[in-house]
Amino acid sequence: MSSEPPVSDRASDRAPALEEGVFRVLRVLAPSDAPIARSELLRRAGEPHSVVAALEKENPSWLARSGEKLAISDAGRALVEAELARRRPSLELDALEAALRDVTRERPRVKRELDQVHLTLASVARRATRLVEAGEPGRGLLFLGDDDLASLALRLLGHDAAVLDVDEELVSFLVERGVDARTHDLREPLPRALRGAFGAVFSDPPYAPEGFGLFGSRAVEALRTDDARYWVAFGWSRRASERGLAKQAQLTELGFVAEEVVPDFGTYEGAESLGAKSALWICRRTPKAKPLPARGEGDLYTRRRPKKKAR
Secondary structure, eight states, X not given: OOOOOOGGGSHHHHSOOOOHHHHHXXXXXXXXXXXXXXXXXXXXXXXXXXXXXXXXXXXXXXXXXXXXXXXXXXXXHHHHHHHHHHTSOSSOHHHHHHHHHHHTTTOOOXXXXXXXXXXXXXXXXXXXXXXXXXXXXXXXXXXXXXTTOHHHHHHHTTOOOEEXXXXXXXXXXXXXXXXXXXXXXXXXXXXXXXXXXXXXXXXOOOXXXXXXXXXXXXXXXXXXXXXXXXXXXXXXXXXXXXXXXXXXXHHXXXXXXXXXXXXXXXXXXXXXXXXXXXXXEEEEEOTTOOOOOOOOSOOSSSSOOOOOOOO
């Protein structure tokens, strides 16, 4: 048996997660001790001057100066190496898919009344791997709904995430397997301890306008104000592109700006009306982010609107 510690106990997970812009700057500097002109550094990192200026002011020990040029210090290089290790999945996609097949045999049934349509396990593995490569678990990751079990896939990769879901059976299944999950109806305010506590939120929300907007509003509340991202999966039929436009408009109204859109990233075991596919939208929280105002009593789900439990 290997004496290597579990992934979650390694130094890479104890080191602070780097803000994305800082990571890109330090990653450019890390391969060499040779100083780089500031203008060249900015071009290669794809970051504005303000990111380098903030790095010099807030963490000068991570850099080494050589006149007007910049290099990386030993402390900065150690942080980059830790961040790269944290973002390196411990399993290949095929191996992760096989491991998921074993641990999901007794997963709860699909609940159509909650718009649940499972992703293929290959897509779940791809989703979890993409999140790890982006460094999101290290910055604090929350799933708003997770019947696809991506949080469980992250556990198999040695990472943790929190989950809120209204499905009690699903939450019990995840908790029994070590996931930090709790039952919560998103029509209720987020628990105080979760507000502004996360660097990233992932959701594959209901497609009904009320549901899509509600999940996005809770994402705004859960995210920190700095360097935070909302990952959201949704699809639409090519014959109903106006539905995709409506969701894009909601994301804009919520105060999110799309940094990247990956078409056909997820494949479902159903959802034929959408071509069984969804795109992945990776959005940045802007200073203008705010929850949407309540818009009446519209259905949260395309099937039906679940009743609140009596208190």
